[in-house]
Amino acid sequence: MSQQAAPLAAQDVHRTYHLAGHDLPVLKGVNLEVAAGEKVFLCGQSGAGKTTLLYVLGGLEQPTSGDVMVHGRSLYHTAAEERARTRNQVMGFVFQHYFLLPELTALENVMLPSMIGGRKAEARARELLDKVGLSARLQHLPTELSGGEQQRVAIARALINNPGIIYADEPTGNLDASTGGGVIDMLMQVVDEAKKTLVVVTHDQTLAKRGDRRLILKEGRLEEG
Numbered sequence: 001m002s003q004q005a006a007p008l009a010a011q012d013v014h015r016t017y018h019l020a021g022h023d024l025p026v027l028k029g030v031n032l033e034v035a036a037g038e039k040v041f042l043c044g045q046s047g048a049g050k051t052t053l054l055y056v057l058g059g060l061e062q063p064t065s066g067d068v069m070v071h072g073r074s075l076y077h078t079a080a081e082e083r084a085r086t087r088n089q090v091m092g093f094v095f096q097h098y099f100l101l102p103e104l105t106a107l108e109n110v111m112l113p114s115m116i117g118g119r120k121a122e123a124r125a126r127e128l129l130d131k132v133g134l135s136a137r138l139q140h141l142p143t144e145l146s147g148g149e150q151q152r153v154a155i156a157r158a159l160i161n162n163p164g165i166i167y168a169d170e171p172t173g174n175l176d177a178s179t180g181g182g183v184i185d186m187l188m189q190v191v192d193e194a195k196k197t198l199v200v201v202t203h204d205q206t207l208a209k210r211g212d213r214r215l216i217l218k219e220g221r222l223e224e225g
Contacts, residue, residue, distance in 0.1 A: 005069065005071055005072025006034060006035055006069075006071075006072075007034060007035070007070065007071055007164055007165055007197045008032075008033070008034040008057065008068070008069070008070060008165055008197060008199070009032065009033045009034070009068070009069040010030050010032040010033075010053075010056070010057060010066065010067075010068050010069075011031060011066055011067050011068070011069065012029050012030075012031060012065070012066040012067075013027050013029070013030040013031075013053075013056055013063045013065075013068065014027055014028060014029060014030075014063060014065045015027040015049070015052055015056060015061070015063050016064045025220060026049035027049055027052060027053060027056070027063070027220050028219070028220030028221055029066070029220070029221060030053060030217075030221060030222055031222070032057075032222060034165075034199060036164075036195075037195050037197060038197055038198075038212050038213065039188070039191065039197075039198040039210075039211040039212045039213075040198070040200070040211055040212065040213045040214075040215060041200045041201075041207070041208040041209075041210070041214045041215070041225075042054065042200065042201045042202070042216075042217060043202060043203065043208050043214060043215070043217070044203075044216050044217035044218060045203075045218075046203065049217055049220065050201040050203075050217050051169055051170075051201055053201075054169050054199065054201045056068060057199060058087065058093060058167045059075050059076075059083045059086060059087045060087070062076060070091075071090070071164075073086075088113060088116055088117050089117060089161055089163065090163050090164055090165060091163050091164075091165050091166075091167060092113075092157075092158030092159055092160075092161070092163040092166045092167070092196075093166075093167050093168075093169075094151070094154050094155055094158050094166065094168040094171045094187070095154065095168075095169050095170075096169055096170040096171065096173040096174055097174065098142070098147075098151055098153070098154050098174075099154070100142040100150055100153060100154065102141065102142050102143060103141070104141070104142075105138065105139045105140060106129060106134060106137050106138055106139070106140050106141075106142075106145065106149075107122070107126065107129065107138040109153055110125040110129060110156045110157045110160055111125045111160065112157065112160075113160050113161050114160050114161055117161060121160055121161075124160060125156065125160060126138065128156035128159055128160060129153070129156050131156070131190060132152040132153075132155055132156050132186055132190070133152065133186070134149060134152055134153065134156070137149060146179075147174055147179065148175055148180075148182060148183055151171060151172075151174075151175065151183045152183065152186060154171075155171075155183070155186060155187055155190065159190060159194065159196075162194075163196070164196060164197055165196065165197045165198075165199070166187075166191060166196050166197070166199070167199050167200075168187065168199070168200045168201070169201045170201055170203070171183060171187060171200065171202075172184055172207065173203075180207075184207060198211075208225065
C-alpha cells in the first residue's frame with residue numbers, strides 16, 4: 001500500500017437491524033479498500049445488503065460498528081455536520097429512482113448540490129448537461145424527461161461539486177436494457193474522463209464485468225467475484 005491513503009476504505013463494518021424484537025445482521029464485518037480511479041462493482045442476491053453497504057460507505061447510514069475512512073479520515077467518528085460536508089464535497093450519488101425534485105428544471109436539479117454548498121455553479125451545470133447529451137433539455141421538468149434522460153440529469157448532478165468518489169445504486173434498475181446500456185456508457189465515460197473513483201451496486205452480472213473489480217456480498221461479507 002502506498003503512503004497516500006486510499007480514497008475509500010471500510011474497516012470491519014457491521015450493520016444489524018432490529019425488527020420485531022429480533023436482530024437481523026446484514027453486514028458482518030465488511031472490509032474493503034478502493035484505489036483512486038478504480039471502478040468497483042458490488043453484486044449479490046436481492047436482500048443481500050448491497051444498498052445498505054453503499055449507504056454506509058456513502059455516509060448515509062450509520063454502521064452498528066466499524067468505520068469508513070475517506071482519504072484516511074473517519075466518516076463516522078466525527079460530527080454529523082462534518083459528515084454532511086464530506087458527502088456534499090467529496091461524494092456524488094446516482095440512485096435507481098433518480099430522486100430529482102419535480103418542481104425544478106434539469107438545470108436547477110443539477111445545480112442543487114452546489115447551492116447547498118454555498119455556490120451557484122450554473123456554468124458548470126450547463127457544461128455537465130451538455131456532456132451527458134442534454135444541452136437542449138435544460139429547462140425541462142423531470143416529468144418532461146424520459147427515464148434515461150432523468151438518470152443522465154442525476155449523473156450530471158452527482159458530478160457538479162467535482163467529488164472524488166461517485167456512488168451508483170442500481171443506476172439502470174428502472175430502465176430497459178437499451179436505455180440502461182446507454183446510461184452506463186455515459187457514466188463510465190464521464191467517470192473515466194474525470195478520473196473519479198466509482199462504486200456501483202448492481203444485480204446485473206453483465207454490467208458488473210465492466211468494472212476493474214467485481215465483489216460479491218454474500219452472507220454479510222464481501223468476496224472477490
